[in-house]
Structure formats: C-alpha cells, structure tokens
Amino acid sequence: MLKEVWLNIRVEKIDMHEGVMIKALLDSGAMEMFMDRQTAARHGFKLQNLERLLMVKNVDGTVNSKGAITYQVECNVFYKGHVREPLKGDYSSS
Numbered sequence: 001m002l003k004e005v006w007l008n009i010r011v012e013k014i015d016m017h018e019g020v021m022i023k024a025l026l027d028s029g030a031m032e033m034f035m036d037r038q039t040a041a042r043h044g045f046k047l048q049n050l051e052r053l054l055m056v057k058n059v060d061g062t063v064n065s066k067g068a069i070t071y072q073v074e075c076n077v078f079y080k081g082h083v084r085e086p087l088k089g090d091y092s093s094s
Helices: 038-041
Strands: 005-015 020-027 046-056 069-079 082-093
Touching: 038 069
Parallel strands: none
Antiparallel strands: 005 020, 005 069, 046 069, 069 082
C-alpha cells in the first residue's frame, strides 16, 4: 500500500525574509528539496538559472518525463521549530 506524506512547511525568501506556508510532499529518497516552477512563481521566488541541467531519474532508473531541473531558488525552510538555511539547492523544473 502506497502512502503519501504531506507536511505543512514555511518557505522564506532569503532576500526579503518574507515567507509563505505551503504543503510539501515528503520524499524519503530525494537528495535535495524541490519546488515546481509554478509554486515558485506564484509566491514570488526568484528563479536562478543553473550552470548545468540536473537530470532527474525515477526510482526505476528511467529519466523523469517532466525533464531536467533548470533553475534554483534560495530559501529557508521551517518545520516544527527546525530550520534548514539557506538552501541554494532547491530546484525548479522548467
């Protein structure tokens, strides 16, 4: 039985210290944190082009159909009194 785990987290823009609450899907196999481009744009996060594209593979080793990660955002992530700061490795796909 597959089960999704969603968390309510606060994501804060580094340059303004302005944050928003968003729902985040917990992925225990992810090596970094990811934010889709639409969420980044909706909340006013600045997208920074990556020097190299980051290819995304699925658990079965196939290339993800959504394509490569092309942007990053800088932000702090807050969850239940814990903070991960500053994240330059939060990526958005095109």
